[in-house]
Amino acid sequence: xxxxxxxxxxxxxxxxxxxxxxxxxxxxxxxxxxxxxxxxxxxxxxxxxxxxxxxxxxxxxxxxxxxxxxxxxxxxxxxxxxxxxxxxxxxxxxxxxxxxxxxxxxxxxxxxxxxxxxxxxxxxxxxxxxxxxxxxxxxxxxxxxxxxxxxxxxxxxxxxxxxxxxxxxxxxxxxxxxxxxxxxxxxxxxxxxxxxxxxxxxxxxxxxxxxxxxxxxxxxxxxxxxxxxxxxxxxxxxxxxxxxxxxxxxxxxxxxxxxxxxxxxxx
Amino acid sequence: xxxxxxxxxxxxxxxxxxxxxxxxxxxxxxxxxxxxxxxxxxxxxxxxxxxxxxxxxxxxxxxxxxxxxxxxxxxxxxxxxxxxxxxxxxxxxxxxxxxxxxxxxxxxxxxxxxxxxxxxxxxxxxxxxxxxxxxxxxxxxxxxxxxxxxxxxxxxxxxxxxxxxxxxxxxxxxxxxxxxxxxxxxxxxxxxxxxxxxxxxxxxxxxxxxxxxxxxxxxxxxxxxxxxxxxxxxxxxxxxxxxxxxxxxxxxxxxxxxxxxxxxxxx
Numbered sequence: 001x002x003x004x005x006x007x008x009x010x011x012x013x014x015x016x017x018x019x020x021x022x023x024x025x026x027x028x029x030x031x032x033x034x035x036x037x038x039x040x041x042x043x044x045x046x047x048x049x050x051x052x053x054x055x056x057x058x059x060x061x062x063x064x065x066x067x068x069x070x071x072x073x074x075x076x077x078x079x080x081x082x083x084x085x086x087x088x089x090x091x092x093x094x095x096x097x098x099x100x101x102x103x104x105x106x107x108x109x110x111x112x113x114x115x116x117x118x119x120x121x122x123x124x125x126x127x128x129x130x131x132x133x134x135x136x137x138x139x140x141x142x143x144x145x146x147x148x149x150x151x152x153x154x155x156x157x158x159x160x161x162x163x164x165x166x167x168x169x170x171x172x173x174x175x176x177x178x179x180x181x182x183x184x185x186x187x188x189x190x191x192x193x194x195x196x197x198x199x200x201x202x203x204x205x206x207x208x209x210x211x212x213x214x215x216x217x218x219x220x221x222x223x224x225x226x227x228x229x230x231x232x233x234x235x236x237x238x239x240x241x242x243x244x245x246x247x248x249x250x251x252x253x254x255x256x257x258x259x260x261x262x263x264x265x266x267x
Numbered sequence: 268x269x270x271x272x273x274x275x276x277x278x279x280x281x282x283x284x285x286x287x288x289x290x291x292x293x294x295x296x297x298x299x300x301x302x303x304x305x306x307x308x309x310x311x312x313x314x315x316x317x318x319x320x321x322x323x324x325x326x327x328x329x330x331x332x333x334x335x336x337x338x339x340x341x342x343x344x345x346x347x348x349x350x351x352x353x354x355x356x357x358x359x360x361x362x363x364x365x366x367x368x369x370x371x372x373x374x375x376x377x378x379x380x381x382x383x384x385x386x387x388x389x390x391x392x393x394x395x396x397x398x399x400x401x402x403x404x405x406x407x408x409x410x411x412x413x414x415x416x417x418x419x420x421x422x423x424x425x426x427x428x429x430x431x432x433x434x435x436x437x438x439x440x441x442x443x444x445x446x447x448x449x450x451x452x453x454x455x456x457x458x459x460x461x462x463x464x465x466x467x468x469x470x471x472x473x474x475x476x477x478x479x480x481x482x483x484x485x486x487x488x489x490x491x492x493x494x495x496x497x498x499x500x501x502x503x504x505x506x507x508x509x510x511x512x513x514x515x516x517x518x519x520x521x522x523x524x525x526x527x528x529x530x531x532x533x534x
Contacts, residue, residue: 051456074348081341082349083356083387120350171534178532188523189318196532256455265445265463267438 013213020170021229031236039079048251050084053114063167066177089120102126145215152221162221167228280480287437288496298503306346315518317351320381330434333444356387369393412482419488429488434495
């Protein structure tokens with residue numbers, strides 16, 4: 001089922017061909033039942049990955065505002081030992097970051113062997129917000145797709161698996177979530193007036209995302225387009241893809257040191 | 268009850284005066300019942316801390332091998348949104364770290380405003396393992412207690428609360444836990460032959476810890492000596508101290524931006 005949401009590499013992506021709201025014959029209770037078991041597998045796989053310390057997993061999350069990046073991280077990695085997970089939220093670049101190439105700050109946070117790294121936003125912002133707002137010239141952002149593909153290839157060649165999720169919500173769903181933030185006193189701080197001009201450029205962002213999902217959707221670093229209007233379904237699919245990927249990576253507890261059978265621990 | 272385990276600042280600490288095994292009139296089931304409620308408070312406090320973004324909390328964990336640092340982190344922060352927590356495990360310093368002062372690498376990982384930082388081992392190793400193994404001269408490590416106190420003062424003055432936990436286990440308990448690691452195929456990788464020479468120097472380590480707990484136990488950055496032979500009790504007390512501290516810090520959701528009452532989200 002999850003492969004369903006990974007477009008074939010090379011295929012031109014049109015987002016209107018991808019649903020935002022799952023309406024199939026599968027409900028929240030069924031997902032919850034399966035998820036308890038998926039989470040147990042995930043916790044076990046993470047422990048093996050950490051113990052083995054030979055491979056790592058990088059999870060990239062991108063979405064429009066209120067698309068559910070925070071909620072996904074909180075939910076999917078709930079059962080995982082936090083010590084094996086490194087989460088990086090990329091904000092507006094600092095002055096120091098801006099005087100380097102756009103991948104400089106990203107590279108510093110790629111997961112070391114044994115770890116799961118999670119990017120809440122990522123280097124893709126440099127071909128999304130940067131492009132939509134003309135922060136660099138077209139020739140500069142156009143060259144970045146190749147830079148990104150090459151960079152991701154470097155990581156993969158060094159033992160990092162990469163999974164990229166676009167949490168795909170409808171414009172109506174965003175409106176509802178913004179309204180919810182305005183209505184709830186404990187959520188208001190999440191709303192910023194600056195979110196509205198971004199919403200106004202919705203179509204420009206969708207176009208920029210389509211280029212990302214077309215040009216940087218490789219065999220070695222696949223994009224998944226997740227129907228994200230329903231949170232339970234989004235969480236379920238993301239968890240499933242991560243568990244299946246870790247299972248394919250098949251991390252193993254390392255062999256014990258030689259001679260441990262004969263060890264006697266002195267008093 | 269938790270204040271019980273924080274020696275008065277300035278008092279000379281003798282570890283034999285502190286229990287490793289809790290034997291009081293309070294059992295695992297009672298702790299579990301209270302902990303569910305503590306964890307809920309912790310999750311809520313962390314969300315407020317993150318939203319407020321004006322203060323941070325640094326939790327330092329130190330213990331002998333198998334003392335339960337990993338288990339404490341996994342258990343205590345289970346219910347907390349991983350995105351607001353930054354865990355740093357300090358290993359043997361790298362070549363680059365060694366050509367700086369001993370606090371250089373530590374400083375890079377202090378928690379930013381809004382975050383809970385957790386140190387699995389810390390700058391205290393520089394007056395523990397370094398001292399016991401004569402890695403620097405006595406005059407060098409002796410000067411470090413003041414450097415540490417000054418550094419922690421800097422952090423506290425900048426809005427970081429500091430809590431330091433020594434997970435106090437008995438030498439017998441360590442033996443049992445090492446044996447358990449040897450006996451369980453999924454735990455063997457955690458055992459290293461290098462753990463045994465460290466165990467042999469147990470008394471030297473206790474003496475070094477006593478100096479740490481005497482000289483660096485300040486009003487502004489208190490040490491707690493946690494009876495840690497029983498894991499459930501250790502987890503309960505550490506959670507309790509953290510929750511009480513965050514409650515005293517009293518983080519608040521920030522006020523919403525002006526004029527949000529009049530906002531209408533366009534379609």
